[in-house]
Amino acid sequence: MAARLIYLIGPSGSGKDSLLDAARGRLAERGCRIVRRVITRSAEAVGEAALGVSAQQFADMEAQGAFALSWHANGLSYGIPREIDDWLAAGNDVLVNGSRGHLHYARERYPHMLVVLLTVDQAVLCERLLARGRESVAEIDARLARNDRFNKRVLADNDSTLLVLDNSGALENTVQRLLASIDEQSACA
Ligand SMILES: Nc1ncnc2c1ncn2[C@@H]1O[C@H](COP(=O)(O)OP(=O)(O)O)[C@@H](O)[C@H]1O
Numbered sequence: 001m002a003a004r005l006i007y008l009i010g011p012s013g014s015g016k017d018s019l020l021d022a023a024r025g026r027l028a029e030r031g032c033r034i035v036r037r038v039i040t041r042s043a044e045a046v047g048e049a050a051l052g053v054s055a056q057q058f059a060d061m062e063a064q065g066a067f068a069l070s071w072h073a074n075g076l077s078y079g080i081p082r083e084i085d086d087w088l089a090a091g092n093d094v095l096v097n098g099s100r101g102h103l104h105y106a107r108e109r110y111p112h113m114l115v116v117l118l119t120v121d122q123a124v125l126c127e128r129l130l131a132r133g134r135e136s137v138a139e140i141d142a143r144l145a146r147n148d149r150f151n152k153r154v155l156a157d158n159d160s161t162l163l164v165l166d167n168s169g170a171l172e173n174t175v176q177r178l179l180a181s182i183d184e185q186s187a188c189a
């Protein structure tokens with residue numbers, strides 16, 4: 001079976017990084033690799049262990065073709081290193097922390113990718129973003145507004161290849177459902 005790109009999307013604060021961290025070992029057992037993103041966010045920022053670069057460094061990397069996918073959102077630039085294409089070619093599934101805004105372009109480049117949308121109740125999301133303490137209240141408000149717009153758009157597409165996982169409950173339940181879906185899709189392929 002051909003290796004697949006698994007494109008994880010969902011609002012900032014829905015738990016994408018937490019899910020990746022909690023599932024990391026069990027994904028590795030399945031031969032699924034998780035790519036480390038390049039982000040124009042300071043390396044000290046709380047949260048994801050991404051490679052932090054300056055805006056100029058990011059632009060240089062982008063111009064040199066260092067990214068398989070890249071996008072700009074929330075005042076930041078995000079890049080998915082090109083090495084994911086080597087991993088896919090070698091037969092490894094690859095999970096990326098993606099963007100809903102970039103979904104269309106990602107699908108054009110990886111037509112067979114599995115899209116996993118992580119959702120969470122908007123009130124719970126607001127509490128989690130405040131508790132995480134990474135963004136200012138104004139930035140959190142902007143993310144919540146973006147989340148609302150994008151979720152409506154992605155869900156309105158009524159896409160049967162989209163896997164929706166609600167992460168309003170315990171994280172381990174979400175991990176179990178993600179792994180079960182990946183295993184099920186592998187069995188069907
Ligand atoms: N199922 C869950 N239950 C409770 N808290 C969670 C859950 N999933 C994530 N969180 C918390 O919510 C916050 C945002 O999660 P994070 O993984 O940083 O989200 P994202 O990567 O989507 O922005 C973090 O403080 C994290 O600990």
Ligand SMILES: O=P(O)(O)OC[C@H]1O[C@H](OP(=O)(O)OP(=O)(O)O)[C@H](O)[C@@H]1O
Pocket residue numbers: 009010011012013016017047048073074076078097098099100101102146150
């Ligand atoms: O188009 P969207 O779906 O809104 O996504 C835009 C970006 O926002 C999220 O990152 P963010 O900087 O908020 O941090 P996170 O990755 O920890 O959520 C997400 O991972 C995307 O990179």
